[in-house]
Structures are given as structure tokens and as C-alpha cells.
Amino acid sequence: MSTRPLSGVRVLDFGLLTAGANTSAMLADLGADVIKIESGAYLDPFRVVGKPDDNAGWWNRSPQFRFTNRNKRGLALNLKDKDGQRVIRELATHCDVVVENFRRGVLDRAGLGYADLKKINPRIVFAAISSQGDTGPERMNVSFGSTLDATSGIAAMTGYEGEEPRISGMDVNYPDQIVSLFATGIVITAVMEARRTGQGCFLDFSQREVASFTLGEEILAASADPARAQARRGNRQDGVAQQDTYKCRDGRWIAITRDTADPALEAFCAGHDSTAAVAALLARGIAAAPCNDGVDLLKDTALAGVTLARDDKGGLVKGLPYRLDGRGITIERAAPDLGQHTEAVLRELLGYDDAALRRLADADVTSTTPNSGET
Amino acid sequence: MSPSDTLPLQRFTIVEVNDRDVPLCLRLATSLAGKIAADLGATVLKVEPPGGDPMRRAPPHLPQGESALFQFLNTSKRSLVLDLAGDSGRAALAKLLDTADAALFEEPASIAALVRAGKATPIEIAAFPVELDAAARPVSEFTLLALGGLLHMVGEPDRKPLRLGGHQASYAAGLTAFTGLAAALAARAAGHTAPSVRVSLAEVLQWVNWKAASGAEASGTSPGREGRSSEFQIVPCKDGHVAVVYTVTQWPATRALIGDPRLMDTKFNTRAGRRQNVAELYAILTPWFAGKTRTEIQTTAQAKGVPFGPIFSPSELLDTEQYVARGFLAKLGDYRMPQLPVQWNGRSFAPKPAPELPA
Numbered sequence: 001m002s003t004r005p006l007s008g009v010r011v012l013d014f015g016l017l018t019a020g021a022n023t024s025a026m027l028a029d030l031g032a033d034v035i036k037i038e039s040g041a042y043l044d045p046f047r048v049v050g051k052p053d054d055n056a057g058w059w060n061r062s063p064q065f066r067f068t069n070r071n072k073r074g075l076a077l078n079l080k081d082k083d084g085q086r087v088i089r090e091l092a093t094h095c096d097v098v099v100e101n102f103r104r105g106v107l108d109r110a111g112l113g114y115a116d117l118k119k120i121n122p123r124i125v126f127a128a129i130s131s132q133g134d135t136g137p138e139r140m141n142v143s144f145g146s147t148l149d150a151t152s153g154i155a156a157m158t159g160y161e162g163e164e165p166r167i168s169g170m171d172v173n174y175p176d177q178i179v180s181l182f183a184t185g186i187v188i189t190a191v192m193e194a195r196r197t198g199q200g201c202f203l204d205f206s207q208r209e210v211a212s213f214t215l216g217e218e219i220l221a222a223s224a225d226p227a228r229a230q231a232r233r234g235n236r237q238d239g240v241a242q243q244d245t246y247k248c249r250d251g252r253w254i255a256i257t258r259d260t261a262d263p264a265l266e267a268f269c270a271g272h273d274s275t276a277a278v279a280a281l282l283a284r285g286i287a288a289a290p291c292n293d294g295v296d297l298l299k300d301t302a303l304a305g306v307t308l309a310r311d312d313k314g315g316l317v318k319g320l321p322y323r324l325d326g327r328g329i330t331i332e333r334a335a336p337d338l339g340q341h342t343e344a345v346l347r348e349l350l351g352y353d354d355a356a357l358r359r360l361a362d363a364d365v366t367s368t369t370p371n372s373g374e375t
Numbered sequence: 376m377s378p379s380d381t382l383p384l385q386r387f388t389i390v391e392v393n394d395r396d397v398p399l400c401l402r403l404a405t406s407l408a409g410k411i412a413a414d415l416g417a418t419v420l421k422v423e424p425p426g427g428d429p430m431r432r433a434p435p436h437l438p439q440g441e442s443a444l445f446q447f448l449n450t451s452k453r454s455l456v457l458d459l460a461g462d463s464g465r466a467a468l469a470k471l472l473d474t475a476d477a478a479l480f481e482e483p484a485s486i487a488a489l490v491r492a493g494k495a496t497p498i499e500i501a502a503f504p505v506e507l508d509a510a511a512r513p514v515s516e517f518t519l520l521a522l523g524g525l526l527h528m529v530g531e532p533d534r535k536p537l538r539l540g541g542h543q544a545s546y547a548a549g550l551t552a553f554t555g556l557a558a559a560l561a562a563r564a565a566g567h568t569a570p571s572v573r574v575s576l577a578e579v580l581q582w583v584n585w586k587a588a589s590g591a592e593a594s595g596t597s598p599g600r601e602g603r604s605s606e607f608q609i610v611p612c613k614d615g616h617v618a619v620v621y622t623v624t625q626w627p628a629t630r631a632l633i634g635d636p637r638l639m640d641t642k643f644n645t646r647a648g649r650r651q652n653v654a655e656l657y658a659i660l661t662p663w664f665a666g667k668t669r670t671e672i673q674t675t676a677q678a679k680g681v682p683f684g685p686i687f688s689p690s691e692l693l694d695t696e697q698y699v700a701r702g703f704l705a706k707l708g709d710y711r712m713p714q715l716p717v718q719w720n721g722r723s724f725a726p727k728p729a730p731e732l733p734a
Contacts, residue, residue: 003567005558030558063593136700143682150618150684157540164609165686167618171598172528177583185554186717192561193383201720209716214546215689216447220712221435222690230688235538238434243517245535253536255521289518291536293527294591305504305578316592321551321582324570
């Protein structure tokens with residue numbers, strides 16, 4: 001496996017939740033060695049949001065955390081502690097990429113921003129993923145998932161005909177999902193440049209811009225015609241004769257797109273079970289599909305392709321959005337417990353001995369349990 | 376340091392093959408991947424069929440009749456026309472593939488075998504995973520959103536499922552294909568054999584919608600559209616709408632922002648409690664928004680660390696202070712469009728106009 005696209009690339013991963021942590025996960029998918037930094041004082045919020053119970057070790061049992069952090073090693077180092085900051089700076093000299101999605105300024109205040117790390121490692125590629133980007137009057141604004149459905153333009157174009165706008169909601173948080181699909185490619189491009197020139201760079205990603213970018217043609221059309229109507233139109237689409245979801249006799253909804261309008265479609269669906277309706281429409285050359293839910297997605301393994309996988313503990317985890325040489329993901333390690341690899345990585349990369357590791361643990365710089373009262 | 380007039384992908388050549396009779400939703404994805412590479416400096420040769428890529432005629436249209444969709448998705452590329460149904464067209468394509476680094480194309484396509492046999496790394500975009508024997512199945516972007524489970528997530532539970540605005544299926548796949556392309560180029564640049572890349576819209580959508588699978592696995596039932604029973608609602612304000620959104624830890628700040636003593640009731644203290652009493656919760660929250668503008672709401676809420684989302688239309692985004700300050704919207708002739716959503720050492724990547732159809 002020594003010739004995977006990112007073999008030999010090491011990532012210092014401060015990524016949290018989806019936008020940051022998943023960008024690093026995609027780099028791991030391509031062969032990078034990803035070391036995730038958390039702290040006992042501040043866990044990846046996915047450990048908290050997804051906790052199944054309050055029993056000891058709850059912080060290691062979140063499905064969302066497990067989904068997103070497979071194939072990473074995990075360290076817990078206190079970013080607010082001078083010794084924690086020193087250890088991270090030492091780690092940064094052994095890394096090629098930093099990924100972070102803290103609120104702007106957090107790493108700068110810890111002496112771990114791009115300006116600091118560039119001095120000790122000029123080839124570092126520093127990917128900063130934030131709500132609004134690193135500059136501009138709104139740079140300090142916070143957002144959570146569907147905040148960006150709203151502010152990017154997507155919500156304004158989503159909704160029932162003539163009704164109020166809609167967001168993707170907390171079970172999708174759509175804007176958080178797509179940023180890593182783009183950011184990963186840009187980080188790879190920057191790694192190529194760093195290999196070629198010896199110089200890294202600062203990559204400033206605005207999640208809101210990524211979401212608006214997906215409406216590029218609408219923004220372009222609006223710039224030519226400010227009066228252009230961009231109201232909610234249900235499932236209809238310009239240039240498509242008929243497109244909607246229809247309820248079938250068995251109560252299930254199916255989606256249909258037609259090149260020519262058929263006023264009898266609604267009655268046809270109401271008179272047939274969904275499976276029969278879809279099959280009949282497909283046989284007539286009409287695009288039709290059931291509106292699957294999560295249970296359907298788990299059942300249909302052919303449709304799932306490479307998007308889901310199991311770790312060595314049997315837990316369901318995120319697979320790949322694409323396949324390379326026809327293959328899906330190999331899960332080499334399950335998502336790390338908090339601080340699971342702190343000692344191993346500090347020994348391996350920095351040559352720390354027992355005494356040095358004990359000093360850090362005694363000072364609560366390293367830990368394997370939350371120590372901020374969150375329990 | 377590389378001088379600012381060099382672009383990161385400028386040493387690479389990519390052929391984007393637009394075969395005939397390919398579903399538009401695949402073409403959008405291929406085109407987006409090629410556009411990103413072209414804006415980053417790669418030489419992207421768009422091989423169009425006689426008469427041009429049908430996307431040249433797709434809505435929305437600009438006042439002179441050109442397609443805004445085509446203009447946006449084909450910036451910074453070059454174009455040439457080849458009739459790939461004929462031997463000479465295929466021979467010309469084979470020659471281009473011999474000197475290119477990568478080739479983007481859609482599957483199924485008549486030239487798939489030809490592209491896979493070339494020296495350029497193949498990046499193929501399909502509707503379905505290979506496991507699904509569905510090569511000839513009629514398909515649309517909308518039905519793929521249904522299969523991937525995204526339609527199920529948006530709307531009211533007792534009303535029809537809704538799609539998200541825009542071309543989200545194709546664009547998510549296009550971003551994925553770009554990342555796969557970058558990985559292939561990185562492998563080549565390091566002297567390794569690059570992996571072939573295959574992207575299907577169906578897989579990308581399920582990957583994006585992973586919380587549906589995760590939720591179904593954890594609880595046995597799938598998350599789904601919650602509409603008016605969701606903790607997060609759209610509420611009207613003086614000049615439009617605002618999305619009420621906050622994390623669990625931001626609830627106390629949200630409560631303080633609204634400042635209504637009824638919110639101190641312990642039944643609102645937990646997410647479960649707020650969901651159980653959501654109608655009552657919104658009866659208390661909604662009046663706070665009614666007399667305020669979106670800008671006032673955003674400013675007041677952000678000052679308390681509350682991430683409410685004012686809803687802006689695409690045309691309003693043209694004047695958004697943040698986008699103007701960051702130069703996010705590139706001028707292209709008389710018009711403006713988003714440029715790549717990244718700044719690289721403070722630098723943006725200005726797109727060049729899409730190519731006209733060669734005579």
C-alpha cells in the first residue's frame with residue numbers, strides 16, 4: 001500500500017464534527033497518516049451529541065464520531081496548556097497538513113496558527129475551514145449546519161410551491177457534508193505544490209461560499225436579471241416537463257421525472273403499489289425511483305455500493321464517496337477512543353520516554369477521559 | 376515560492392469527453408470537476424459532439440440566450456468538436472488521450488473502452504454503483520435524490536418529499552470527481568501509477584446522507600422530514616424569513632436572546648423536551664422575529680453567539696457584505712458568478728469565460 005495517492009503524507013487533524021473531521025477522513029482514505037488532536041477539556045462535539053448513555057466511557061461510543069473518524073489515530077492534548085501547545089508544535093514539524101475548523105482565532109491564540117507553524121515547518125499546508133472564511137466583516141460569525149442552508153441561497157430555492165423556504169435540517173445538515181468533498185481535493189492540490197516547491201500555504205475555506213458555489217448558475221443568472229424569480233417551486237425544475245413525488249397505493253412516495261407531461265400520473269401512482277409503479281414506469285423508459293429512507297439504504301447493499309463499511313468491532317462506519325481502482329475502503333482501525341494513541345504517537349514521532357509521558361499525564365496535558373466536568 | 380501568476384495545476388492536461396446521449400445530470404458533474412481543475416490552471420480540453428454539448432442550451436438562460444448553467448460549469452476550458460461516432464473522431468480522441476494526464480467521461484458512453492485503454496488516468500462518472508445492474512435504466516437527478524434518501528429528509532412528514540434547490544446531486548458528485556482527479560494527479564506527480572476513479576451520483580448522495588443510515592442503524596427507524604415538528608423552524612420576520620438553528624450548548628444563549636420568561640420552564644431545558652413542546656416553543660419564539668429585519672436578527676443573534684440563519688435569495692447574495700469584502704463573486708463581462716470557494720494564501724482563482732462552440 002506504499003503507493004497510495006497520499007502515502008507519506010501526515011495530517012495534524014483538529015477537525016471537529018463533519019466539515020473538518022471528514023476532510024481529514026477523506027485524506028486518510030487516500031493513504032495519509034491522520035493524527036487527530038482532541039483534548040480532555042474539549043472533545044469533538046460528535047462524541048457528546050451522539051452519546052448513547054451516561055455510563056463511564058460514553059465519550060467513546062458515539063455512532064456519529066465512529067462514522068467519521070475511522071482510520072485515524074487519536075491524541076488528547078490540552079491546547080490551552082503551554083506544554084500541550086509545545087508538544088503540538090513539535091508534532092507539526094513532522095506533519096505535512098493541518099486541518100482545522102475552530103472558530104477563527106482559536107489556534108492563533110494558542111500559538112498554533114498558520115503564522116506560527118509556518119515558521120517551524122514552511123512546507124505545511126494549513127486548511128482552515130470556517131463558516132464565513134478567515135476575512136471579511138462576518139468572519140467571527142458562528143453557524144450550525146442549516147444556518148448555511150439559509151444564508152447560502154439553498155433554502156430560498158427549497159420548499160413547497162409558493163410557500164416558505166425550507167432547510168435540510170439537523171439530520172442532514174447538508175452544507176456541512178459537501179465542504180469536505182471540495183476541500184479534500186484542494187488540500188491534495190496544495191500538497192502537490194508543497195512537494196514540488198517546498199512551500200506550503202494557507203487555504204481559507206468558507207463553508208457558506210461552498211454552499212453558494214453549488215448555485216453558481218442561479219447567482220450568475222440573477223446578476224444578469226435581478227428581477228429573476230427564484231421562489232419555491234416544489235419539485236419542479238426548468239426545462240423538465242413534469243417532475244414530482246407521488247404517493248402510491250401502499251403509502252410510499254416515488255419520484256418521477258418525465259420529458260412530456262402526463263396528467264394521469266397521480267392517479268396511476270395512487271392505483272399501484274410503489275414497487276409495481278416504479279417497475280412499470282422504468283419499463284416505459286421513464287425515470288422513476290422510490291423515496292428511500294435510512295432503513296432502505298441499509299438494506300439495499302447493491303445500491304449502497306462503497307458508501308458504508310464495518311470496522312473491526314462490527315460498527316457501521318462511513319465508506320467512500322467514490323472508488324479507486326474499483327475498490328472501496330479498507331478499515332484499518334476503528335475510530336480512536338479519546339487519547340488512545342497519545343503515548344504511541346509521542347514515542348514514535350517525538351521519542352518521548354516513560355518519564356516525559358508521565359509528566360504530561362500528571363499535569364493533565366494528556367488524558368483519556370473528559371476533564372471539564374462534562375461527565 | 377511560486378510566483379503569483381502561476382497556477383497550481385498548470386502543468387496538467389485533462390480531456391473532458393462529452394459523448395452524445397448522456398443524461399444531463401452526469402454531464403453537470405463531469406463539467407464541474409473539469410471546471411474546478413481549469414480554474415486552478417489545468418489545460419482542460421472539452422471534447423464536444425457536433426452541435427455542441429446539449430448543456431449549452433440548458434436553463435437558466437442569460438438575456439442574450441446563452442445558458443448560465445453552461446457558462447458557470449465550463450469556465451477556463453478550451454473546446455473542440457469531435458464526432459466520436461466516426462473513426463477519425465475516435466482516432467483524434469485517442470491521440471489526445473495519449474498526451475493527457477487524466478480523462479473525465481460519463482458511463483455508459485460509446486467511448487468508455489477507448490478512454491480506459493489510454494495513458495490518461497480515467498475518471499468516470501456514472502449514475503449507479505457497479506453492483507447495480509442498471510446501465511440502461513432511465514435516470515434523472517431527481518430520481519437519484521430519491522434513491523439516495525435525500526428527498527425523504529425535506530418537507531412535512533404528512534406531505535410530499537421535497538428536493539433541495541439547485542443541482543445538488545450533480546454538484547456533490549462533481550466536487551467528488553474533482554477530489555478523485557486531484558488524487559490521481561498527485562499519484563502521477565509522485566511517479567506512481569494513479570488509481571482509476573469511478574464516481575456514481577447514487578453513491579455520493581448516500582455518502583452525503585450518511586446520518587440517515589447512521590440513525591437507522593442506531594435506532595431501527597430512519598430519521599426523516601420533520602417539518603413543523605422539528606426543533607428547527609423557519610419563522611417569518613419583517614423582511615423575509617429566518618431559520619432558527621442552534622446547538623444543544625447554544626440553547627441557554629438562545630433563551631437569553633429571546634428573553635421571554637416562559638422559556639425558563641424546565642420542559643424546554645432538553646432537546647427532547649423542546650421537541651415534545653415544539654408548538655408551544657414556537658408560539659413563544661415567533662413574535663420576537665416579527666418586527667425585526669433579517670440583518671437586525673443576524674447581528675443581535677451573532678453578538679450572543681446564536682447561529683440563526685437569515686434566508687437570502689441568490690440575487691440578494693450579489694450584494695452580501697461578506698461576499699463583496701472577500702471578492703467571492705468574480706466579474707465576467709457584465710455579469711458576476713461565484714469563483715472557487717477557497718483562498719490560497721489570500722489569492723482567489725478568477726475564472727475565464729467558457730469557450731464558444733468552435734465553428
